[in-house]
Amino acid sequence: MSRPAVLKALGGVAALVFAAGCSSGGDTGARGTSPPPGSASSPVSSSAPAPVRGDGRVTVAGTLAEGLRSPWGLAALPGGDLLVSSRDERTITRVDGRSGAKRSLGEVPGVVPGGEGGLMGLAVRDGWVYAYLTAASDNRIVRMRYDGGDGDRLGPPRPVLTGIPKGTVHNGGRIAFGPDGMLYAGTGETGETGLAQDRESLGGKILRMTPEGKPAPGNPFEGSVVYSYGHRNVQGIAWDAEGRLWAAEFGQNTWDELNLVEPGRNYGWPEVEGGAGRSGFVDPVAQWPTSEASPSGIAYARGAIWMAGLRGERLWRIPLDGERRSGEPESFLSGEYGRLRTVLADADGDGRLWLVTSETDGRGTPGSGDDRILRLEVR
Template identity: 50%
Template sequence: MPRAFDRTRWRAALLAVALMLAAACAADESGRPDTTGRPAETSEGGGATATVEGLERLTGPVDVATDLEVPWDIAFLPDGAALVTERDSARIVRVTPGGEVTEVGTVDAAAPRGEGGLLGLAVHPDYPSEPVIYVYVTASADNRILRMSYTEDSGLGDAEVVLDGIPKAAVHNGGRIAFGPDGLLYASTGDAAEQSTAQDTASLGGKILRMTPDGQAPDDNPFGNLVYSYGHRNVQGLAWDDNQRLFATEFGQDDYDEINVIEPGGNYGWPEVEGIGGDDRFTEPVVVWRPAEASPSGAAIAGGALWVAALRGERLWKVPLLTGDADDPVGEPEALYVERYGRLRSVTTAPGGTELWVGTSNRDGRGSPVSGDDRVLRVPADA
């Protein structure tokens, strides 16, 4: 079972469990889902909405869009529509709350292979006065962050390189980008299957990066470069709570996946430590899972909880957020919709904060797609 814990209480117990349990197979986004598979057909939640005092309220997951090709990230625009990246087609599509899907354009620099392709997307925080979007792509020689103008009327403009030289491989490309409450752009990178890069603060691999919208290192970054935190294997989820704490989800290898609270300059242990290490040189995670129940990708915060999309675990994790103790910031995780929609890749809070949009990843070569996959779902944030 997952554990949210204070570090002292759980350290000894989890280390003992780690010695007793056989390692779960977790190579490359934790491999294929368990052979129990999915239901033959998906459900729309037994009724999408309920009327309370004349207001419509979402009561269960419903499809917003279907027949997408590996949707990787979802980013909302001020008008309530969202831009969605497709990893393998390198398309960006615009999806309205009513379910209208329109192709915005294709990012030609993307060279999809394995876990790489067109990955994260972020909208400039001053949009539409700054009508600019950012994407994280696996290109032919590296992973890179690109910037393009975008409006609904004019479509995508030409791509401009904001940052290049991020290590790439068929696996462990990271790929999530997001603007933080400080107005700066954060990017998660993987170790690109070269574990030693994660501990090298001069390398862009195995890191969380922090930069200006132009790709420059802010003066207060801890190492005088773009590196904000290090010792990461493959982070694919970034989310800030109301107290401006940054939470990140991270794939483990054989033993433990993680949720970490990110501090500037923090060393999160990979490859020396996976899960709870009991080593004061490294920052301990606040939640650990076995890979079979998680393989955590996207993350979002809404309704007093951190929501985490799980690939191999085929579920949406709801992790309550606590505010009283900095060393114990989360409650016991709750698993929702287990094996109901297959592999879940992305989760984003919709405008207003009462619902989430969740993207599946069943056509990524490791899932078992059914009719309508891949899809974007609306999910109530009070589930």
């Protein structure tokens, strides 16, 4: 794998140098394709090397785990271990949060990988593992019992919500529990753009539901799990310190977006892409050329949204001041680790992020050790 040793940052951010290499995955749209993946090395758990200090904003503290295949979703268990899904292999792996040791929890039945579909987002709550997956006829959310003890396996999947449209592209896939205890999901419009504006469809939406999959109390459309609409392909959702919901969205050819999401609002696709200032549509808080982002996972830490970029192959920081940006976005790790799929904030709020690469998803150029979970320290 040939990548620059100097990590470029925009907006006057100083360069950061780090010796290890890593990567991540993304969206098609009308952006072309990447070479097919090569073979990754056998799974290896590696201890963190000595931290390398750059400009003081982001420190790559080390690699937690290597040898992951098409990693997509990431969720933290009580106690600090992580669960990571393999989109294409249909498996969930438990990763020790300190040593990086990996243990397969098995294959999830009913997953039908293909294109951008497969086993995607994960969430954990009250002894259940929730998964967003592509099945034979639809995308759906299921949950599986998992007690988390040594030797425990995942229980059989039980449907939570079915009937989310599936396609070769734009399947969404991110799920997370909000501070209100409700389950949220970002979906895509499968390339059929009209679904995003159709409030009867679950495609091109952000959904909000109870842990059992029922419409959540206070949803904007009576009897519906639809929370917001007019989205092209949402793969990143996170809440800030004030409990506001943020979402990252793939654009088509012009603008990728970070949106502040409010119930019942229309985010414009396919009528508008990026900020248009048109009545009835919500403009993004920040936007990027598609070559610089292709945003997948996002997380909130240290007063900012951190956004993983697939095609852009960089980590973006968007500083917030309430409902607005407090400054220009900055980027880090540009090109050093390849495509970046998922970013997760550590539960203790100490400024640690877990960053998942995705070079082995068919669009990257994997090298030895790909894919990885990296430890980052941010401030």
